[in-house]
Amino acid sequence: MEPVVFKPPLYQQRYQFVKSYVDTYKPKKVADLGCSECALLHTLRFWDCIEVLVGLDIDEDVLRRKMHTLTPLAAHYLEPSKTSLTVNLYQGSVTQKDPALLGFDLITCIELIEHLKADDLADFREVLFGFMAPFTVIISTPNAEFNILLPKCTGFRHPDHKFEWNRREFQSWVEFTGVGEPLQDSKNVGFCSQIAVFTRNYTESEESLKRKMEYKSVYKTVLHAVYPSLQEEKYLRQAVQKVALFHAYQIKANFLQQFIPKEENEESHNTDTEDEEPHNTDNEHGHCMDLKLTSKWPTLPQTEQDENMEPFLQGDTLYVPLQKIFCVPKVKELCGNMDNLRTMITGEATLSTDGNAILYHVDLENSF
Ligand SMILES: C[S@@+](CC[C@H](N)C(=O)[O-])C[C@H]1O[C@@H](n2cnc3c(N)ncnc32)[C@H](O)[C@@H]1O
Ligand SMILES: [Mg+2]
Numbered sequence: 001m002e003p004v005v006f007k008p009p010l011y012q013q014r015y016q017f018v019k020s021y022v023d024t025y026k027p028k029k030v031a032d033l034g035c036s037e038c039a040l041l042h043t044l045r046f047w048d049c050i051e052v053l054v055g056l057d058i059d060e061d062v063l064r065r066k067m068h069t070l071t072p073l074a075a076h077y078l079e080p081s082k083t084s085l086t087v088n089l090y091q092g093s094v095t096q097k098d099p100a101l102l103g104f105d106l107i108t109c110i111e112l113i114e115h116l117k118a119d120d121l122a123d124f125r126e127v128l129f130g131f132m133a134p135f136t137v138i139i140s141t142p143n144a145e146f147n148i149l150l151p152k153c154t155g156f157r158h159p160d161h162k163f164e165w166n167r168r169e170f171q172s173w174v175e176f177t178g179v180g181e182p183l184q185d186s187k188n189v190g191f192c193s194q195i196a197v198f199t200r201n202y203t204e205s206e207e208s209l210k211r212k213m214e215y216k217s218v219y220k221t222v223l224h225a226v227y228p229s230l231q232e233e234k235y236l237r238q239a240v241q242k243v244a245l246f247h248a249y250q251i252k253a254n255f256l257q258q259f260i261p262k263e264e265n266e267e268s269h270n271t272d273t274e275d276e277e278p279h280n281t282d283n284e285h286g287h288c289m290d291l292k293l294t295s296k297w298p299t300l301p302q303t304e305q306d307e308n309m310e311p312f313l314q315g316d317t318l319y320v321p322l323q324k325i326f327c328v329p330k331v332k333e334l335c336g337n338m339d340n341l342r343t344m345i346t347g348e349a350t351l352s353t354d355g356n357a358i359l360y361h362v363d364l365e366n367s368f
Pocket of ligand 2: 111112114115158161
């Protein structure tokens, strides 16, 4: 018999099933029970909608071996994401009730239930649907009928399996679907992995939730990782400072271009191509860089809008208006309004007394 080959591999199709659900329904709190090597959690980690990601497994060693795959890296601190994410890994049994798993939008149990003994399976059903009661549960488990298409499979698919259900056993209590279809001319055996999706059709009362929250914690925390995000004041402040002060510096550099003596300006651009923008004609003033030039400046702007927007020199102080920095789309997106911009750069830049401009000391005579 031709061995059945799944493309992509079956485990990836199971994960894809969950990812498609997440794409469609955008759950915020997601837990994976029997998460083992945390592979599903790892792929779900950067789904923007997910704010809390939890893994539970009875095997602490497997969690400890893989938990590093879920901790934030230096790159996450350099570029914090817009949305917040907390990842918790717990060691414990799915037959135990712990408030840590209350209030979830989605709980997945991928190839878990067949590892539970009959008693534990009964307890788990009560824990999952009675206590945890998430909005949605996705359960996948092997389909025993498919095993005739798996030549190497003589008993159960895995020595630790306590049972493998046929479709009827599973279908009697679930909305029925699955991944891993048999070839077209194969027998009608159903999917290789059977998948059940349960959706809660009632709203839990606050009183009931409160009662459950009072249960004693029993799981052991193996990992608690909070990813840096722009939801946190300190990371937002850092991001604003980085982008705003970079642009302020660029505005300053562009402004000062016009004072660079012509020859030097040409030298520094001796690799210019024809494609580049023509040089600012103000540079025609040549290299006689003296204070006459600076006193020629500022040509203070005419309209009020210009006044708010354009950098200008007063003596040896360059004013870079916050309004101009605020017009940079990324700055606007991060700050929302000018007051926030002002607050977040205070302390990192010197501001004018009215707080409307960043000040730079410039020494035009000795700068070029
Ligand atoms: C086949 S593995 C799950 C694979 C994983 N969900 C995936 O898709 O990659 C089954 C996992 O269930 C865990 N497990 C078995 N009994 C458990 C229990 N009572 N409570 C929590 N986890 C349990 C095992 O330690 C094992 O890691
Ligand atoms: Mg299994």
